[in-house]
Amino acid sequence: MAANTDRNSKPSVYLQDPREVQSVFNRFDANSDGKISGDELAGVLKALGSNTSNEEVARMMEEIDTDKDGFINIQEFSAFFKAETDPYPSSGGENELKEAFELYDQDHNGLISSIELHKILTRLGERCTEQDCAGMIKSVDSDGDGCVSFEEFKKMMTNNSGSNSQAEPPK
Known part of the structure; x- marks a missing residue:
């Protein structure tokens, strides 16, 4: 975050x-x-x-x-963390999302892989496998490349419907 x-x-x-x-x-x-x-x-x-x-x-x-x-x-x-009606306020909401994305994009190639996601979630104390992370990524990977781009990340993070709960790690 x-x-x-x-x-x-x-x-x-x-x-x-x-x-x-x-x-x-x-x-x-x-x-x-x-x-x-x-x-x-x-x-x-x-x-x-x-x-x-x-x-x-x-x-x-x-x-x-x-x-x-x-x-x-x-x-x-x-x-x-109260939800905003406009996910991109004039104060730079997209820049803040980019910062959050970059925390997960460990190799700074513009994509979050299942390996990178697994590494971060493990650091945060989550117990999940790389296969679990691949499944989480698949749920938001709209172009099918096996990774999450910034555009896919942005869509997931600003989804107001709550359907992004599929991308949450297993408990």
């Missing part, structure tokens, strides 16, 4: 379904205490390959932690 630290920016990922929001929240909440600490946020960003500085993590925490208790609860997390 690409995280944009600009205080005026919109969230980088457009989560539509409350179950998706809870699932992503649970991945961030490493110790399952119902809140995300700065260390947990930094850990997920690092696992995704982001070189986010401690200062950037602190700014992100400050932006999302609206009750200023030092943690992000599910309500704050959900509010931060």
Whole structure:
């Protein structure tokens, strides 16, 4: 997940379904205490390959932690990722999607392969096989090349119908 630290920016990922929001929240909440600490946020960003500085993590925490208790609860997390009616706001939503895509595109060839997806999901603690990842990719691979292009990724991430749940990793 690409995280944009600009205080005026919109969230980088457009989560539509409350179950998706809870699932992503649970991945961030490493110790399952119902809140995300700065260390947990930094850990997920690092696992995704982001070189986010401690200062950037602190700014992100400050932006999302609206009750200023030092943690992000599910309500704050959900509010931060609340779906926009326009998935490409003038603040650069497409650029943010490109950043998220690039986290998965480990070899920077413009495509996400099942190997790359498996690598990232494994780093995030998901238990799935490369075959599972190939199936996830197949569900959004409209041109049949066995990979996810940015256009396919963008379509999946901005799908308002919730049908992108097919691309979620197995639990």
